[in-house]
Amino acid sequence: MNLLTLVLFLPLAAFVIALAIPRASSARTSRLWALIGSLGIFAASLGLLAWFDRTAAGEQFLVDVPWIGTPNIHFAVSVNGVSLWLVLLSTFLTPLCVLISWNSIKDRCKEFYAFLLLLEFGLVGVFLAQDLFLFYVFWEVSLVPMYFLIGIWGHDRRIYAAVKFFLYTMAGSVLMLAAIIYIYNKTLTFSYPAILEMLANGKLSFPAGEQMLLFLAFFIAFAIKVPLFPLHTWLPDAHVEAPAAGSIMLAGVMLKMGTYGILHFCLPLFPSAARACAPWIGVLAIIGIVYGSLVALVQPNLKKLVAYTSVAHLGFVVLGIFSFTQQGLDGAVYQMLNHGVSTGALFLFVGILYERRHSLEIADYGGVATVAPWLSAAFLITTLASIGLPMLNNFVGEFLVLQGTAIANFTWTVWASLGVILSACYMLWMYQRVFYGEAGPEVRGHIPDLNGREWAAILPLIVMMVWMGVYSQSFLPPVGKNTARVLEQTNVNVPYRVQQWDRPPGLSADLPNPHRGGTN
Amino acid sequence: MQLWLIPILPLAGFLINGIFGRRFSKSLVNTVAIGSVVLSFLWVLKTIFAMGDLNTSIEEHYFTWIQSGTIDIGCDFLVDRLTIVMLLVVTGIGSLIHVYSIGYMSHEGGYYRFFAYMNLFMFFMLVLVLGANFLLLFVGWEGVGLCSYLLIGFYFDKKFATDAGNKAFIVNRIGDFGFSLAMFYIFKNFGSLDFDKVFHQAASAPEWVLTTIGLLLMVGACGKSAQIPLYVWLPDAMAGPTPVSALIHAATMVTAGVYMTARSWVIFTHAPGAMDVIAIVGILTAFLAATIGLAQNDIKKVFAYSTVSQLGYMFVGIGSGAFSAGIYHLVTHAFFKALLFLGAGSVIHALSGEQDLRNMGGLRKKIPITFWTMVCAWVAISGVPPFSGFFSKDAILLAAYQHSPAIYWIGVVTAGMTAFYVSRAMFMTFFGSYRGTAHAHESPAVMWVPLAVLAALSLVGGWLFPIPAFLKAMFPAIEKAGNPMLMYISVLAGFAGIGLAYLMYLRKPGMADSLAQTFKAPYQLIYNKYFVDEIYSATVVRPLIGGSRMVLWKGVDAGLIDGIVNGVGARCRDVGSVLRLLQSGNIRSYATWVLFGSVALLVAMGLLGGLPR
Amino acid sequence: MMNAVPISWFLTLSAILFALGVAGFLFRRNIITVFMSIELMLNAVNLSFVTFSYQHKEVSGHLFTFFVMVVAAAEAAVGLAIILTVFKGRSTLNIDDVNSMKH
Known part of the structure; x- marks a missing residue:
């Protein structure tokens, strides 16, 4: 029993207690408990940050106890420089979700907050599990509360969206389960470190064809979650129908389950297959960036717009991962966190607007800046963060991803950078239509400025945006330690070196193609 | 040397005004906003005096901003002679325009917001100028774009204003696309983004690499400095308040592209192809924008196209290898164009918002101070010796002649057109008879004092600040064309432009219209x-x-x-x-299925000869 | 005497009993009769078990028979309870009328 298990099981305990609150007591009790509980969990996870050894690479706070005898399943959890931040992101966003749902969730309060806490449990578990079976369990556990959050507290087409979300994800994760069982049959263990150990010392190897199938089984499950074009169509529906808190957790944390899975499992387990698929995946990621941006441009619905921007932003993450460079991987991880903060904030704002005007249509707004200047200012900062303005968080991530990609393949960078132009187009156009212009009577009468509770939810996010943008050194070093390890495991780190000038021009403009040479 | 104080002071002003400004009185907002900029200006002066002979640059490292793999980007500030010129222009003219804004904005809503944005702009512009690596330059570069967006859309309930803001930001983003690709390519090839490291290695890099980088940087410069094909945002940007047009869209931000290309001169001098492109884009922009300026009726639009045209001149200087001449023109242009805009603002202020030249006229007597200060800018921009514009324009044209006589001749024609359209605006505003209805009144002292200072600078700035000599050590020397004939021709072109305008708009006022009738198609095209x-x-x-x-x-x-x-x-x-x-629900039908199934199984087993082993 | 009755007779009897049970199950509509048919089939199987057990001198056939008998007893208890409840609810024992589990 160490701090890590405490952080993992506190949400579960909070969930159980939330369930135990008698239905007769007021909704306020549930809210208060959810707020106190989630703040307590966040405090515990801060402790994790405090005791995390930033100078060491590798897994920390290991816990490994047998859980099921046959098959040999362990309760194995640990945290590394990447999952640390993702856990913190989950625990950081949950209290904000509670705050933002304070008044907007009116019926079945108790269940709502209970599901939110259960969701937190599932998410934290996904990032910590080091046993493939346990990972799968958490992967599915996180699915259930989100299904209910959308299906019960959603908008009009919530059932369609919830079922679509569930089935889409299940379709992928069943493939992953099959792959996990296959690996178990081959290695007789679910323990991820043990499998990596076997791979490292040559006791285990996946032949090319088999490796490709296993890689695809894992990758498709993750790619649906990311979501990577063309597997993204569940996302807009789920976001539009979900309540604000659901959207925040979905975009903020759940999508990162996919990218984290790719980084943590796909690359180290199946390096050759990952390398072989990288050109295709890179192209899909770029299509996602440009396509997501273009479709976002013409959305008439606020939430759909933000949902499509997620497709674009997560495209950057995938692109960074499959550049196989230190910069690209660091940028990808940083971008995961950035997206959690800035898109989380965007959904939070959309929730605030919806609570006031009861509409998600952009056309129903206009002139909000006149009546709610602080709301507009805060939204503007978030918008700017989202389009990657320097000194705000997304810039650092996008820069690293694109720089890493440029080192690997400059053509990719050219195409992906188009997304940076387009992001300005869709966000600013949306901002103009919602906040600028003359305020109509509906807007004038219904949109007050931010209140204290909303400030409490927004201010931490804005602080994080500036902090992560200005002083990335608070966050990047542990990430870099871990991504370097992943690169070492994948054995495909593109050797970075300054160009040699004596090469005849035009013969080979780029660095040696990592997908052709190398040892394997 | 505490260089960080220079940008941090305006940032503090922004934060104070932005957060608390709503509750402040106007005078308190003024104190914070102008105080911070003036303090920053004073700190620049102190830094310069502390640097002594200015021959050694100083660099300060504050913290590591981004570190990943081989990327190590610090928050580093650098001051050398080029930076000093830019710092003085930015903080000096910035202070004057801040003071002017007190008067201009006094009747506007969102007073504190305006000054907060202006201070934020100063912060980013100073970061742009001080940054010691490309990424920090890019921070300022994007930041000033943001402030430009905010200030263009200052009247955010007007759709044309916010449209213009969006347009400015997005077109600039297209430029930034090029700039960021240039940065990625620089890092890919040189393994660093620090100026000294990159420029140190640049000389040994192959030409095609440098040409690629140069062209990509040029795309960035085209966006920020409003060159073809990305100039379209700048005329629309006049939707913002006039001090903004003077500070951001004339004197400082739009010249960032010129600064950036001059800063990267090592790359450009080794990439002649990119230099040619710059020179050609520059001269085309100068020429085309000048032709558009001939026919505009909005006083700010005239000056906006004039700005585009003058920026084209600067790029001609850069493209011809005369980096110091480009910077020279940047400085003098900052004087006289800021003055023209502020003067125009004073006119607009006097006429309570009227911007159409056709509704002005005869204002010389009514607002004499504005008139006389604008005359100073007029002679400066027209290239009348010995005023400031003459020196810098002459330096550029001479360098252009060395590079290519064709560019020189187009430049001379453009100089004539420049003189023509500015004279036209002056004549239509201040001479003849008053055609409008508003009651004209002279602007308060807080507005005309900055005008007077800028007027003085426009007149004497050329020989008071001999920029080429000051920057001699920074840039490669170019041989002087010792042909005074070239100078006479360009001066003559300026006088010809003024004379033609005098003829068309004062002596024979109907002539302009009849000409427009005669040449209907070309007129409509430029109109x-x-x-x-x-x-x-x-x-x-x-x-x-x-x-x-x-x-x-x-x-x-x-x-x-x-x-x-x-x-x-x-x-x-x-x-x-x-x-x-x-699934009929009928138990007996289920049983029948079971029976059929068992019989089928038995038959199958019989045919196959028992259970499969 | 042991050889007096051939094994095949026992098996034939078992098959006949089983076929009767199947026929009863399929063609009768009264739930009680259907239930009895099931018991008939079970006992037919029991008979086969005992026969084979005797033939192979193997005790497990007897064991299975006891198992089947226990299961049959349990089934009778549960089944009759269900039938009672159904009759209480619907006042009919016609099996074709009890099809509300459809869909």
């Missing part, structure tokens, strides 16, 4: 700005939006992909609804 906005809209904007909506969203996303997804679901339901028929 409508070559229909560039319309062409962009028809070829880029509308296809992009229409295509995204109809093809990508409705077609691919909702139609194709979701069609497949929902189709899979629907097929599953279909199969299920067929199989459901078996």
